Amino acid sequence: MKAKGKKFLLLFLIFSLVMLSTNLYAKEKRGAKLIVTKKDGRQISGELITVKPNLLLLLDAEGKDESIDIADIRIIRRVKKGALIGLLVGVGSGLIAGRASEIIEGDTSYVAFPVYGILIGIPVALIVGKDKTIQIEGMTDLEIKEAMDKLRKKARIRDYK
DSSP: OOHHHHHHHHHHHHHHHHOOEEEEEEEEOOOOEEEEEEETEEEEEEEEEEEEEEEEEETTTOOOOEEEEEGGGEEEEEEEOOHHHHHHHHHHHHHHHHHHHHHOOOOGGGGHHHHHHEEEEHHHHHHOOOOOOEEEEETOOOHHHHHHHHTTTTTSSOOOO
């Protein structure tokens, strides 16, 4: 096989590993982790179960349901957990690329691939793992409805009737 074909095969394998590294076994859908700050300053955190027309239903760490009236909410922060995953994917793909290049071409100059993986993984981790904040206080009714529609997509139960 020519060097160009080996490099293409290597890139294809790396891309496949990164794209197919998700969990392939079935598990229960989880809602987004939220931290809700009420107008009185109290914070409530938990998993988003559903978004009803006038309230959010969260499941806290103790397994207790919390109903929060949307009119009482100041800020909703959705906690993302992708930072570590992005970093691990970057470093892992760098290690795999470096080792595969070393095996295919017999050249040890590809030891720098893990460094490239880290340099790619850190910005990806920072972008993917950044929390999303929704400032409810001061929004119009239409803006609140649109924000709740977007948030509903992240709930465990999307179409609660």
